[in-house]
Amino acid sequence: MLSRLAARSAAVAAQHHHGARLCVAAPVRLFHCSEQHGRPIEPIPEEGGKVRMGVFPEEWFQFFYKKTGVTGPYVFGTGLLATLLSKEYLIINNEFIAGGIFVSFVVYIIRKFGPNVATYADKLRQERIDYIDNKKGRFIGACEEGIETEKKEQWRAEGVDYLFDAKKANVAMQLETAYRERLHEVSNAVKRRLDYQLDVENTQRRMAQEHMADWVVSNVVKSITPQQEKEAIAKCIEDLKRMAKAS
Amino acid sequence: MAGRRAAVKAIDWIAFAERVPPNQKAQFTALKAKSDAIYSKYLSTPEKPAAINFAFYKSRLANPALVDEFEQKFNAVKVPEPADTYTAGLEEAQKKAQADVQKFIAESNARIKGYEEQAAIYNNMPPTELMTYDDVFAAFPEMKPDKEKYPIWPHKPIS
Numbered sequence: 001m002l003s004r005l006a007a008r009s010a011a012v013a014a015q016h017h018h019g020a021r022l023c024v025a026a027p028v029r030l031f032h033c034s035e036q037h038g039r040p041i042e043p044i045p046e047e048g049g050k051v052r053m054g055v056f057p058e059e060w061f062q063f064f065y066k067k068t069g070v071t072g073p074y075v076f077g078t079g080l081l082a083t084l085l086s087k088e089y090l091i092i093n094n095e096f097i098a099g100g101i102f103v104s105f106v107v108y109i110i111r112k113f114g115p116n117v118a119t120y121a122d123k124l125r126q127e128r129i130d131y132i133d134n135k136k137g138r139f140i141g142a143c144e145e146g147i148e149t150e151k152k153e154q155w156r157a158e159g160v161d162y163l164f165d166a167k168k169a170n171v172a173m174q175l176e177t178a179y180r181e182r183l184h185e186v187s188n189a190v191k192r193r194l195d196y197q198l199d200v201e202n203t204q205r206r207m208a209q210e211h212m213a214d215w216v217v218s219n220v221v222k223s224i225t226p227q228q229e230k231e232a233i234a235k236c237i238e239d240l241k242r243m244a245k246a247s
Numbered sequence: 248m249a250g251r252r253a254a255v256k257a258i259d260w261i262a263f264a265e266r267v268p269p270n271q272k273a274q275f276t277a278l279k280a281k282s283d284a285i286y287s288k289y290l291s292t293p294e295k296p297a298a299i300n301f302a303f304y305k306s307r308l309a310n311p312a313l314v315d316e317f318e319q320k321f322n323a324v325k326v327p328e329p330a331d332t333y334t335a336g337l338e339e340a341q342k343k344a345q346a347d348v349q350k351f352i353a354e355s356n357a358r359i360k361g362y363e364e365q366a367a368i369y370n371n372m373p374p375t376e377l378m379t380y381d382d383v384f385a386a387f388p389e390m391k392p393d394k395e396k397y398p399i400w401p402h403k404p405i406s
């Protein structure tokens with residue numbers, strides 16, 4: 001972060017002091033910047049490289065293997081230590097012991113509290129990443145939902161022809177129904193008039209018949225004389241007597 | 248008179264119902280009820296009335312000439328078809344509605360494009376793990392620490 005800041009401010013400074021650059025060999029690209037490329041910067045490795053005996057990188061051993069074989073690095077280390085001690089480049093005195101104690105204390109602190117600090121730092125980083133991912137996800141989701149809704153609305157809007165088809169069909173059906181009703185009306189009117197004629201004639205005929213029957217009966221009744229009545233009664237009595245005798 | 252008119256076009260009400268927006272459901276239901284009533288009335292009205300048996304009346308009535316006259320005039324009657332004054336208006340309204348729909352679709356497509364552009368800003372970002380702080384602050388300004396309010400040492404710009 002700070003290095004980037006420094007690099008950027010250096011760039012700004014370089015633009016300002018065009019003539020007098022501070023660097024003797026002014027680099028084309030700024031110090032600490034990678035080569036320019038469009039792809040994202042490669043992630044920094046999470047874990048350190050492989051080491052032997054806690055401090056010596058594996059690469060050093062690999063470097064020796066090609067020249068000296070597998071014991072080379074150890075011989076070199078021992079020889080180096082012996083040289084340092086023998087030529088008194090490394091002096092064992094009270095300061096050396098104090099330095100040893102200081103180093104071991106630092107190692108102890110790192111071993112003891114390092115993992116907790118690392119976990120806490122990871123948590124902070126993960127929170128930020130989650131925040132960003134959440135926001136990105138929600139925004140993209142909202143956009144996709146919006147697109148989906150718009151497409152659905154378009155599809156629905158295209159269904160407007162259904163509405164007009166239905167309306168036209170309704171109009172056609174109503175017209176047809178009205179036309180048929182007119183036909184029915186004409187037919188019914190004619191039929192009703194004919195039925196009326198028929199009824200009139202039937203009624204007249206029935207009344208004429210009734211009248212004739214009444215007239216006949218009344219004339220017959222009128223034509224019966226007292227003489228005939230008396231004869232009829234005498235005949236009835238005679239009949240009754242004959243029937244009594246027969247039984 | 249039979250087959251005089253083409254059969255009334257059948258409406259696919261199920262497909263229609265699917266396309267009705269939820270806020271117009273009530274109107275759709277009303278239209279459907281109305282149309283159903285019209286359709287059932289249309290179905291219940293037979294195409295031709297029952298034929299009148301003129302021979303029967305002729306044999307019964309005392310005056311067959313009267314029946315003949317009725318028959319002649321009945322056969323001569325030309326029933327006028329009701330004038331269709333609505334379809335033209337509907338056609339016009341349909342054309343207008345289709346134009347509106349085309350306009351809406353164009354607007355909608357523009358909106359979709361806007362959505363896609365907005366989404367592309369986020370879709371084209373590098374994976375979050377690989378973003379630098381500068382990238383993050385450029386994309387999410389609210390994550391940038393407020394140096395005005397909470398200044399850090401040395402509390403003045405580094406010159």
